[in-house]
Structures are given as C-alpha cells and as structure tokens.
Amino acid sequence: MTPHVILRVVSKFLIPLIAIFAFYVQFHGDFGPGGGFQAGVILAASVILYALIFGLDAAKKALPPSWVRIGMMLGVIVYGGTGVATWLVGGNFLEYGAFTPEHPDHGIHLGILAVEVGVLLAVASVMVAIFYAFGSRQPDLTDEDW
C-alpha cells in the first residue's frame, strides 16, 4: 500500500490534461492572451507536479536532465534560427515579412509561430532545470550529524 493514493491517481489523470492545456495556450496565443511564455510554464508545471507526487528520481527518469539541457539549447536555436532563416531569404534579422514577400503579413504570422515554439521550449526547459537544480541540492548536514 503506497501513501497518497488519491494524490497519485488524480495527478496521473491530470498531468496529460495539463500538458494538453499548455499546447492550447501556446496556439491560442494567435487569437487571445497566451503564447510561449505562459505555455512553457504550464508545461513545466506538469513535470514539476509529477516530481512532487512521484519523487524527483522518477521525474528525472521520465525527463532526464540531459534532455532538459538540450531543450534549453533548442529553444534558443529555434528562436535565433528563425532570425537566421530571415537572413537566408534576404531580410534583416527577424524580419519575418521576408518569408513571403508578396504577403508580408503571412510571413509575420509564420515567423511569430516559429519563435513562440522556441520560447515554449526554452521556458519549459529552464523552469524544469531550476526545479531540478533546487530539488537535487544535498543538505550540508544530514539529520544524524545534528
């Protein structure tokens, strides 16, 4: 019999919903309040909830810290890479309109979508990384030492 059965069952049910809600907020950013920052925090919250209920080790097994580091890196690369892509199509850095010169608005739409994906990745990974960093800290003195 493991402790906190209710918490475990309910969070198992909730975590996928939280993750899906993150993506809803991400893409709803087109029409209303929302976007990469909020979505990234919500996505990270699903991982943090998992870690709180099932323990840090289980969370680290599900989402290894090395992946988190790669996620942070990818987020920056997706954002910056969008700017590099606008260079390749002949615009200024981050001038999304250059993607579709006939309809600059379409290009701007595409560019913002790509940049927001980068923000999502970076924010979610950094939130999880901060949680892992604080959660993994060993206390200076063990209880026996007192």
Added chain:
Amino acid sequence: MDLLSSYPSWLITHGAALLIILPLLVGAITSVLPRERLAWIVTLIVTLICVVTSLGVLLDVYFNDAQLYKMGGWDPPHGISYIIDGLNTPLIFLICAMALLCTIYGLPSVAAEVEPKKRAPFYAAFLIGVAGLLGMVVTGDAFNVFVFLEVSSISTYVLVAMGASRDRRALKAAYNYLILGSIGATFFVIGLGFLYMETGTLNMADIGNILRDLDGGSRVSLVAFGFIVVGLGLKLAMFPLHMWLPGAYAHAPSFVTVFLASTATKAALYLLLRFIFMVFDPSFEYVITVVTYVLTALGCIAMLFGSLQAIFQTDARRTLAFSSIAQVGYMLLGVGMATGLGLAAGYLHLLNHAVIKAALFFALGAFWYRYGITRIDDFAGLGKMMPWTMGAFTLGGLSLIGVPFTAGFTSKLNLVEAALQRGWAWAAIVIVVASILAIIYIGRMLMAAYFQSPPEIDGEVVAKNEAPLMMLIPMWLLALLSIAIGVNADLVVEAAQGAADVLIGGGV
C-alpha cells in the same frame, strides 16, 4: 580600402547583428557539446569570424559612414536599432580581438584551471558573455542596453565562479560581484524608467532629441541621470564603487581576468560616454556639473588611491586589479575635461590600457600555470626561470608606468596635453604622481624577478620552465603592440579622435 572591397557586402550591412547573434547562438550550442576540445575549436572559429566581421565594420565606418541596422526591419524609434559609428567600432574590434587572443591562450590555461566537466560550459558562458558585451556596445536602444548588460554580467559571474576549482575564494568574489553588479544594473534600469517617464521613448537618439528640445527636462531626468551614472559607475569600477573588482580579478581563472580587465569595464565606460554626451548633453547644467566636478574628482582620487592600494598588496593579481581602478581614474579624468582633446585622450587610454593590462594578466596567468605563483614575494628569479614570459611582463609593466616609446606614455602624454589645454595644471601633476606610484608597484615585481636569484628546493635551483607557445603568442603580440603604439600611435590616436568627434558632435 582594398581590404574593405574584398568583404562580401552582406557581411558589412548585417555585420552589426551578426556580431551578436553568432556568439549568442553558438554559445547555446556549445553548452551541450560533449568534449572540451570541440567546444574550444568552435569558440576559436566564432571569435575569428567576429574579428574579421568587426574589422570589416571598422573599415566601413572609417571609409564610408556610420550605419544603422534595423532589427526585424522596424524603423526607429519604435523598433530596436543597432548603431555602428566612429565611437563604438574601435571598441567592438577590441572586444572581438581580445576574445580571440583569450581563446588561443585558453587552451592550456583553462585545462589547468577549470574542472574537466565544466570546460565546455565555460566556453559557452564565455561566448554568451562576448555576445552581451558586443550587444551593449552596438545597440542604440536604451532598454536593449540593460538586457545585454545583464547577459554579459550574468555570464561573467559564472565565469568568475568557475575559478573555484583553483581557488575557493572565487566563489565569494563571484557572489560579491553578483550582489554589487545586480545593484548597478538595478540603478541603471531605474534611471531608464525615469527617462522613459520623461520622454516616452527608449531609442537613445530619440531620447537625446527630446531632452534637447526640453532643454534638459525636468527634475525627473536629473534623477534619471544620477541613477544611470551610479549604475554604470558600479559596472566600470568608478572609485568608491570598485569594491567588487579586486576580488573578481584576483580569484577568477586567468583567462577570465584577462577578458574582464580588457573589455568589461571598458564597455561600461563606453556606455557612460554615450549616455553623458549623446543621450544627455553636456549643455544641460546638471550634466556638466556632474562631469566636471564629480567624475573628475573621483577620477583623480581613484588614480591616487588605486595606485597607493596597489603598492601595499602582496598578491600580484590584486596589485594589478587596484592598478586597473587607478587606470579607470585616468579615463574618467579625460571624460571629466569634457573637451575634444580630453575625450580623445580618455578614449585612447581606454584602448591602450586594454592592450597593456591584457598582456600583464596573460603573463601572471603563465606564472601560475608553470609554478603556481601568485604572491609578489615568490617572483624571485622569475627573470631566469621564465625569461620570455617575464620579458612580456616587463614590456607591459613599463607601458603601464608610461615609459617613453610605450603605449602608456602616448596616452598619458595626450592626457597631460589635454589637461594643460583645459587649464588644469593640477591634473597634470596628479597624472605624474600616479605614474610615479606605478613605478613603485611595478618596480617591486620587476626587482624581485630580475635581481633575486631563483629559489632552491632541496639544495637545487628551480629549473627554467618556459610557458607553452599558446600562451606566449598572445602575450607577446600584445606586448609588442603596446610598443608599436608607443613608437607610432597615429592609427589609434585617429580612432580615438574619431570617437571624440562623434561625442562632441552630438546626436546619432
């Protein structure tokens, strides 16, 4: 002109953005690279590209004109614009060149001073720091300055703390620097907030125009000016705000000390110049009062106090750190004169001092690398044990004192001339006194190195053990450069004069 025409035109038009984006993005990739050697090669390539690009931009401004780069194609004042002009191009080139030399030096040095696991992240933090410094210097948007100030500062705190595997005191030094640096950045951003309140814009050129129309603005912009000067003063180690500097320089890895000493405080000083003369204007009463009385006074105190403190240090790196505070004083004195000659002399000293101090700190890093020496008492016999490294150190030291035919002499001579032209004979005396104090603290190290015999261990004289070539090359390059500037300073003086013209001309 021939060299410039061999550049692809894309590199020149987009150079301003490329200089920041390249190290920033590659820095992110470097952080996950598995092997340190790979990270080093990537860093070397990136810094090399930056040097080439910055040289192109420098030549373009020299032969053609200042340029404005619109981020995302948005027109200023609404969009963020990057400025390339006579004021910042010499500094951009300086930062890129120092980054390249540090990277070359870093291969043996970082391997000796940083834990293996942390070496790839070390290079990542370094690249991001370079991007931050270049961003501070290039951007024409006041809030963007704050963002890049934080980018460069945070990576610098990390870099200083990486010295912990060599010297645990690096952690305390980094923490000190973190607290004071954050206070500085906070003051700066509070100042920007007040400026925004007064003018409703964040574009530096736009703020400048609006403030000139308002003839200096109300008390709000006066408060803003105070906050900005204090915030930047913390970053550039202006006299009573320098407490973070000796610790950070003394305990960081040698690589980081060199890079910090030759670029970080210089970039902050550049920002101070830009804010005083182009965002604000010396024609406002409160600006000229602060510049003439506060900056000059603090500069003179820093020259004397920093040099005196340097004399009483036992640790060689702390000696040079206090000497850096004194040298910032020289630059502030140049700024305080607020004349074309004074500004040019201050800017010239900024460039020369970066070259000189980098050579000196490179040499100190090599002493530690071979013999683990940091205390001046242990310098005994270094002239015999490491003749080439000590040779470069000697040239750098003479240049720091201001012996004729060295870079230090050129800039001090210019400063004295500017002071006399302004009618400040007392300032010339302060410069001479501070230089005499420099003779004492540099002389102490040189005396120990050349006039004392190498120590004996178990009855045997310690053997000669020269620094590796990768360390000697950047060191000697800078040492010879400081002599070359002393013999013929036309190029550097012209660059400094160009920068002063931009400042006095006002506007962007």
